[in-house]
Amino acid sequence: MALAKRFPIAHAMVFPNGAFLRGYVEPVADFNGEKRADGSRPQQRDKETGLPLWQCTVIDADDDANRKDIGVSVKFAAEVQPVPPKNTSPLPWTPVEFTGLTALPWIDDSGPRPRLSWSFRASGMVAPGQDRTDAKPPTAKAAA
Template identity: 30%
Template sequence: MALKDLWFTPAFEDAFPKGLYLIGEIAAVTEFSADRSAPKRQRLDFDRDGNGTGKRLWKATVTDPTGRGAKDSSFDITFVADVQPVPSAEEAVPGFIPIVLEGLQIKPKVAGSGEFKSMGFTIRATGIAGDTSGAKQAPANPGASRPAAEKAA
């Protein structure tokens, strides 16, 4: 079935009408290694067939105020970006930072096992609105791309 690997791209306001709150820090997603002494490697956005963006993966835990019950109110989001996204808003209450996702993608999946299966979602984004970490834009006036007239000055 062609819909197996289909990502939906809803508007943020449609998917999360009351917004989202970041809980804790955004951290790198690392690859598993059986060798405990091996250095940790950050996972890149590639599937088993080698398809993907090749960008780094970051994971964050968020809470949705419209969630129905404890099971649906908090979940993880994966960010696909070269640089770790940084929220620009201040904490609404200690430990909760309001965020708006950019480049939102949602894919349905089966969650649970055995007779306790339910509908779940894999949620990805490319960044956070208002982020100034460099995840979405190049640094201001980098030397290599500076016009020749400015270099000679």
Template identity: 35%
Template sequence: MALKSAIPVDFDTFFPYGAYVVGEVEPVVKWSEDGDRQGQDLDKVTGHPIWRVRVIDADPEARKGQAELMVKIASVTEPQLPPELNGLPFRPTVFEGLSVTPYVPEGQGRGRVAYSLRARVMKPAPKSRGAE
């Protein structure tokens, strides 16, 4: 049986060491078949515009090249970034409604699987115990 939709996953399961947004929220561009830009892409289920953010996985075992991910968020309005951490460009975040879609990247052939991440909501991470 083939999967026909994304696989829901708990944030703490996917990011057990936390996640940090780096950079800005960006609209996901919709492209035509012949490579022309056609505005912002829309979510097929909700019809809402799709946004994306770069995220660093804080897992120390994350392999090189896999520690940075993109998470897409379908939202009528541009999602707001969590506050920076102590003036650094790292923003501790939590994603609600996180889901994963595995796929084989074009031109990669067999043996390599990549993951597309989506979320319903991006929120600031709660302060950890002992944080002031």
């Protein structure tokens, strides 16, 4: 089969009624890594590119989304922390659109019944309607 595990998907297909950044973009902790001397965890790195992983929580504005799908996590593989667009809306959350969005389906069996869930990655985020041509995908780590 020619379909990769993670596949590209348009922002509008995932968030047809918009998406809102809730909180900040934060490093993803590596719980498999050894704790540092101060007890903190190192930052997780992308297995394909070797770049540090960052994540943010997004509110899905779709009224038909069920309660488990309203808060969505989106991750970024980037050398530096992604910067969200400035919030010019009257809302406490920043409206965003994701560039280079990919999806990976997985089975969430933590509840009483297994269900299909999605893991999302993006190469960047912009204000809705902003020109997305300047968003750059992550670069692969050079082999040493």
